[in-house]
Structures are given as C-alpha cells and as structure tokens.
Amino acid sequence: MSTPYTDVLSAVTRQRGVLGCLLVSEADGIIVEANVQVGIEAGVAGALVASLYRRARLGTDAAGLATVGFLQLEAEQGHVCAVGRDGLVLATLAEPKAHIGLIRSAMLRALEVL
Amino acid sequence: MSDDIRRLSEELARDPSSIVFLQLGEALRRSAQLDLALRVASRGVERHAGNADAHDLLARVRVDRGELAEATVEWEAVLRLAPDHVGARKGLGYVLYKQHRLEEAEHHLGLAAEQGDPAVDTALRMVRRLLRYTNGSEPPHGPSPNGDRLAAAERRVEDEARRLFADILGDGPQTALLLDGEGLVTAGAYVTADGEDVAQDVGAALTGVRDEADRTVKHLRLGAWRAVMYETDVATIALGPVLADSLALVAAARTLPLGLVRRVLDRCIQRAESWLSEVV
Numbered sequence: 001m002s003t004p005y006t007d008v009l010s011a012v013t014r015q016r017g018v019l020g021c022l023l024v025s026e027a028d029g030i031i032v033e034a035n036v037q038v039g040i041e042a043g044v045a046g047a048l049v050a051s052l053y054r055r056a057r058l059g060t061d062a063a064g065l066a067t068v069g070f071l072q073l074e075a076e077q078g079h080v081c082a083v084g085r086d087g088l089v090l091a092t093l094a095e096p097k098a099h100i101g102l103i104r105s106a107m108l109r110a111l112e113v114l
Numbered sequence: 115m116s117d118d119i120r121r122l123s124e125e126l127a128r129d130p131s132s133i134v135f136l137q138l139g140e141a142l143r144r145s146a147q148l149d150l151a152l153r154v155a156s157r158g159v160e161r162h163a164g165n166a167d168a169h170d171l172l173a174r175v176r177v178d179r180g181e182l183a184e185a186t187v188e189w190e191a192v193l194r195l196a197p198d199h200v201g202a203r204k205g206l207g208y209v210l211y212k213q214h215r216l217e218e219a220e221h222h223l224g225l226a227a228e229q230g231d232p233a234v235d236t237a238l239r240m241v242r243r244l245l246r247y248t249n250g251s252e253p254p255h256g257p258s259p260n261g262d263r264l265a266a267a268e269r270r271v272e273d274e275a276r277r278l279f280a281d282i283l284g285d286g287p288q289t290a291l292l293l294d295g296e297g298l299v300t301a302g303a304y305v306t307a308d309g310e311d312v313a314q315d316v317g318a319a320l321t322g323v324r325d326e327a328d329r330t331v332k333h334l335r336l337g338a339w340r341a342v343m344y345e346t347d348v349a350t351i352a353l354g355p356v357l358a359d360s361l362a363l364v365a366a367a368r369t370l371p372l373g374l375v376r377r378v379l380d381r382c383i384q385r386a387e388s389w390l391s392e393v394v
Contacts, residue, residue, distance in 0.1 A: 048330045048334060055323055055326040056320075056344050059321075059323055060351065063319040069344070069346060069347070070345050071344035072343045074339065076336065076338050
C-alpha cells in the first residue's frame with residue numbers, strides 16, 4: 001500500500017547502509033509510515049528515536065540554541081539519524097559503515113518534501 | 115499549580131496517612147515551591163518517622179533551602195533506618211563537601227559508589243583531587259586540611275577545570291564542557307558573545323540527552339554509544355560519554371564542518387577521561 005510519504009522514505013532507504021527509515025510523530029512516537037528491514041521493530045525504533053529527538057529539541061530550546069535540525073547518534077553497531085519538522089520526525093537506522101554524509105543529504109531533501 | 119501537584123494534593127487530603135506525600139513533596143521541590151514542600155515533608159516525617167524515604171525527602175528540601183545542618187540531621191536519620199540508602203550517602207557527601215569536610219565527604223561518596231551508583235563517580239574523583247592537592251603528596255586520608263591549604267587547593271582545581279579544554283579549542287568559534295552525572299559543570303566554560311556564563315544552564319538543559327541515548331542503544335541493540343551530534347540554527351552540538359557518569363559537550367559555530375566538531379569532541383573526551391582518571 002502506498003501513502004503520500006512512501007516515495008519520501010524510499011529516497012532515503014535507497015542510500016547504502018540504510019536499514020530502515022520511519023516517519024513518526026514527535027509527540028508520541030506513533031508511526032506514520034515505515035520502511036524497515038526484517039528484524040527491526042519499527043514501533044520500538046520509532047518511539048525511541050522520536051523521544052531522543054524531542055529531548056534534544058527541548059534541551060536545545062532551553063539552552064537558547066534555537067531549533068534542532070539534523071541529529072545523529074553514533075554507536076558501536078550502527079547509527080540513528082533524525083530530522084524533524086512540524087511535529088514529525090524522519091528517522092533512519094543505518095549500519096556502522098554507512099555514509100552518513102549522503103544519508104544526511106537525502107534526509108534533508110526528504111524533509112523539504114514533507 | 116500543575117495537574118500532578120493538584121492530583122497528589124487531593125489524594126493526600128483524602129487520606130492523610132498515605133505515603134503519596136513522598137511524590138507530592140518531590141513534585142513541589144522540583145517546582146521550587148520549597149515552603150510548601152517543607153510543610154509536606156515535615157508532616158510526612160511526623161506521621162512516618164520510621165520511613166527512611168520520608169527523611170530523605172525532608173533532607174533534600176532542606177538542602178534546596180540552603181539549610182545544610184538540618185539536612186545532615188535528616189540524612190543521618192535515614193542511615194540509622196537504612197544503612198545502605200544510596201541517596202543519603204550522596205546527600206551527605208554533597209553537604210560535607212560544601213562544608214569543606216572532605217574526608218567525610220569522600221567516605222560517604224565512596225560508599226555510594228561501592229553500592230553501585232555511577233552518578234557519584236565524577237563527584238568522588240573531584241573530592242579526591244581536592245584532598246590530594248590539600249594534603250600535598252600524602253594519601254587521601256591525611257590530616258584535616260586547614261582553611262588556607264583548602265582554599266589554595268580549590269583554586270588549583272578550579273583553574274585546571276577552567277583550562278581543561280583550552281588548548282584543544284584554541285581561539286576558534288567553539289566551546290566545551292564536562293558535565294557530571296547530575297548535569298553539573300565539572301570543567302570547561304560556556305560564555306556567550308555578550309560575556310554571560312551560561313555553562314550551568316546549557317549543561318542542565320542538555321544532559322538529559324544522555325539518558326535518551328542510553329535507552330535508544332539499549333533497546334535497538336546498538337552497543338555503546340559514542341556520540342550524539344545535532345545541528346541547530348546557530349550551532350553544532352556534540353555530546354559524548356566520559357567514564358561511567360560524565361558527559362563531554364562541544365558547541366561549535368555552524369560554520370565549522372561536522373567532521374571537525376566530531377574530532378574536537380573525541381579529543382575533549384580523551385582529555386576529560388585522562389584528567390578524571392588521574393585520581394582513582
């Protein structure tokens with residue numbers, strides 16, 4: 001089934017090393033659209049990334065550093081990336097060797113379309 | 115009055131013997147309603163004199179009111195009731211540190227650390243550093259420091275902390291902080307263009323990101339996290355874990371490339387870890 005967001009997510013998941021891309025509500029982590037590989041629990045991932053992004057945004061607001069744009073969490077076994085707009089968060093899960101620069105560009109382009 | 119405080123107040127009014135006063139007192143304390151918090155906590159202690167958490171709540175309210183001696187009495191009561199109470203050990207460690215009773219502060223913080231609370235790790239290291247500088251080359255359990263030696267030791271530690279990242283940052287449009295497990299600034303500086311020191315505010319606002327990062331990597335099975343970086347309209351923020359409880363934070367102008375900010379963060383983490391690890 002295709003939604004208005006399917007093409008937006010596909011543009012990100014096409015990048016090398018991307019394991020999944022999700023569009024979630026920032027406030028409650030509810031999934032709007034998800035395209036993830038088998039084995040990834042989209043609901044859990046969406047909720048966690050939305051919460052991380054929200055915490056960063058609130059902290060940044062409180063610190064007077066204006067709006068959060070692209071966020072990246074780097075861990076031993078992968079990356080989590082997120083960008084947000086109008087209460088939505090576009091989240092991407094990627095392998096450790098993924099090219100974050102290309103993923104970032106794809107996510108920022110996708111954000112403009114949302 | 116927040117919805118939570120109203121709900122908890124109504125619940126306590128319906129059943130004055132309920133231990134919901136613990137939640138209500140804490141909510142009032144967190145919202146800086148310290149007079150009300152004191153009243154709730156004091157009544158709670160009267161009704162539940164054998165409840166260690168009641169005394170702990172009252173102690174925390176007393177500390178927030180700057181009443182360190184009264185807080186000490188309450189935390190000592192906690193330890194009589196529950197000798198393994200980590201909160202009381204941490205609290206006493208903090209109060210004794212503020213009172214310049216460093217050996218005793220180290221004792222309580224050390225016990226809290228032994229009981230598995232990683233959030234005291236940095237505080238304990240800082241107390242031990244002060245003790246080392248105060249007592250010269252003697253081990254931490256040396257004689258009680260006199261005022262002059264202690265003041266000199268504090269100045270030395272403050273100076274080291276302020277300059278910890280200076281050579282890494284240079285004169286570039288970037289700054290760095292080392293935050294402890296409570297989000298308090300241990301080292302570094304964050305001064306705005308108009309000269310205002312906002313280090314504590316920035317540290318307190320951003321330290322919660324660590325909990326979210328911990329939770330995310332745990333549930334997604336990503337192993338340990340190394341960095342969280344995000345771009346804002348005015349700056350790039352990079353955070354990285356330091357030892358068990360601390361956090362390094364680098365803030366740089368948006369004009370600096372992300373990769374450079376990441377390298378600066380790595381160097382700040384290494385510097386912070388080696389500085390903190392000088393004292394075990």
